[in-house]
Amino acid sequence: MPSPRYHREIPQRYRLEAAKCKECGRMSFPPRRVCSNCGAREFEMTKLSDHGKILTYTTIRVAPKDFENQVPYNVAIVESENGVRVTTQVVDCKPEDLEIGKRVKFVFRKLYSEGHTGIICYGYKAVLI
Amino acid sequence: MREVAVVGCGMTKFGELWSQSLRDIFVEAALKAIDDAHVDHIDSMYVGSMTPGLFIGQEHIGALMADYLGTASIPAVRVESACCSGGMAMRLGYFEIASGHSEIILVGGVEKMTDGADVTYALATAADQEYEVYHGITFPGLYAMIAKAHMYKYGTTRKQLAMVSVKNHHNGAFNPNAQFPGEVTVEQVINATMVADPLTVLDSSPVSDGAACVILASMDAASKLQIPLIKVLGSGAATDTFALHAREDITALKAVQLSAKAAYEMAKVMPTDINFAEVHDCFSIAEICIIEELGFTDKGKGGSFTEQGRTALEGPIPVNPSGGLKSKGHPVGATGVAQIVETVEQLRGAAGKRQVKNARIGLTQNMGGSGASSVVHIFALQK
Ligand SMILES: [Zn+2]
Numbered sequence: 001m002p003s004p005r006y007h008r009e010i011p012q013r014y015r016l017e018a019a020k021c022k023e024c025g026r027m028s029f030p031p032r033r034v035c036s037n038c039g040a041r042e043f044e045m046t047k048l049s050d051h052g053k054i055l056t057y058t059t060i061r062v063a064p065k066d067f068e069n070q071v072p073y074n075v076a077i078v079e080s081e082n083g084v085r086v087t088t089q090v091v092d093c094k095p096e097d098l099e100i101g102k103r104v105k106f107v108f109r110k111l112y113s114e115g116h117t118g119i120i121c122y123g124y125k126a127v128l129i
Numbered sequence: 130m131r132e133v134a135v136v137g138c139g140m141t142k143f144g145e146l147w148s149q150s151l152r153d154i155f156v157e158a159a160l161k162a163i164d165d166a167h168v169d170h171i172d173s174m175y176v177g178s179m180t181p182g183l184f185i186g187q188e189h190i191g192a193l194m195a196d197y198l199g200t201a202s203i204p205a206v207r208v209e210s211a212c213c214s215g216g217m218a219m220r221l222g223y224f225e226i227a228s229g230h231s232e233i234i235l236v237g238g239v240e241k242m243t244d245g246a247d248v249t250y251a252l253a254t255a256a257d258q259e260y261e262v263y264h265g266i267t268f269p270g271l272y273a274m275i276a277k278a279h280m281y282k283y284g285t286t287r288k289q290l291a292m293v294s295v296k297n298h299h300n301g302a303f304n305p306n307a308q309f310p311g312e313v314t315v316e317q318v319i320n321a322t323m324v325a326d327p328l329t330v331l332d333s334s335p336v337s338d339g340a341a342c343v344i345l346a347s348m349d350a351a352s353k354l355q356i357p358l359i360k361v362l363g364s365g366a367a368t369d370t371f372a373l374h375a376r377e378d379i380t381a382l383k384a385v386q387l388s389a390k391a392a393y394e395m396a397k398v399m400p401t402d403i404n405f406a407e408v409h410d411c412f413s414i415a416e417i418c419i420i421e422e423l424g425f426t427d428k429g430k431g432g433s434f435t436e437q438g439r440t441a442l443e444g445p446i447p448v449n450p451s452g453g454l455k456s457k458g459h460p461v462g463a464t465g466v467a468q469i470v471e472t473v474e475q476l477r478g479a480a481g482k483r484q485v486k487n488a489r490i491g492l493t494q495n496m497g498g499s500g501a502s503s504v505v506h507i508f509a510l511q512k
Contacts (some may be wrong), residue, residue, distance in 0.1 A: 061323050062325070111264065121263070128418045
């Protein structure tokens, strides 16, 4: 991934920065220019709660090239305590440990690296609590 | 708006067509459609294709195909909406005739997926690169998460998922253009190589090359051709949140529901009026969710509806008589047009051993990504 593209997402990937609609309170992650709930365009910056629960999940056994060395790995849709949903890996556990409804916490981790000389890509992952 | 008819159709066999190029397969399907319609010219052309740039490094294929079809000079454009590029091309072509701008046009779809490109990467571009794909999710993974949620919420079983593949392979066994016409059993589906739990390789549509084309005409132009006319009764399209995780209900395909509603209203028909449907079974769970959204059964009942044989070739509402994406193959951009080719053959009573009895009204449903876009068309034999 070219570095400007990577750099632009750092506030979300490293710090879970989100935008909260000043009109209706809906949180957008990543931030948007137009609220998907009410259409308003005024936001204040906030952060996702780093706690949430699993809404659904899978275990990836056939992976894209950058993730081939990680199989099998778990991916889930997690709802943070302030209602925002994200796709994220769930790590430090076995596939059979996952269940819908289980509580998780976001942690900062390496996601993958781009070959031998490319950048190392970081971001959030979830762990069971 | 004017009424529009499908007056010709043609497709290549779907599969690993290593001896043919992207342009070869498109022209093959286009000539079959033109010859089937007995037309001597086309006014313009829409070509559905998801990502020829990533699959074979070729863009600008509207002009390329017009040239190789011997029609350079007509307007020709590629249409893209991920896996429903073909269905969306049909919708644009429909409006070009309906608006009165053109009399006879060609709508095609084509994809060349087996020339050596990184297919997983290319297909993943239909999901959110920054917030889904970045985290290692794949398309089978997205549909697997829909399946898990559907099983949890509605009690859908592993066996019911498998029954979709068993049914579609049974139908595809009668389709000479199918990539994988062989029958499969429930046990084979469940015990096949796991791709993303709970989906195995036999819950998943294959990687394919292929092309499909139809000729559309105004009723005026169509009635001069001495052929059975298939009238377009309705067209509907819709979108949903791009990322799967942003949906209020992960088991709901809202774009499918909305596109169907628009098509039903335009056609002035109800789900119970539909005699058969070609739907976007890219994964087994997708067909279960889609038949719910199309109103063939209640929300949450798609699994048991399938298990009871209601969507079988002999059932009350046959779904995917062609074999669907699962058995027929899924050259992504061609799929939406191939669904229409099957529907035309069924309505003409020309579908051979997979012929649906009393096929008078047929529906096609084509979907992009994890359901962020969907397009539905309804067709009837003109008496
Ligand atoms: Zn708002």
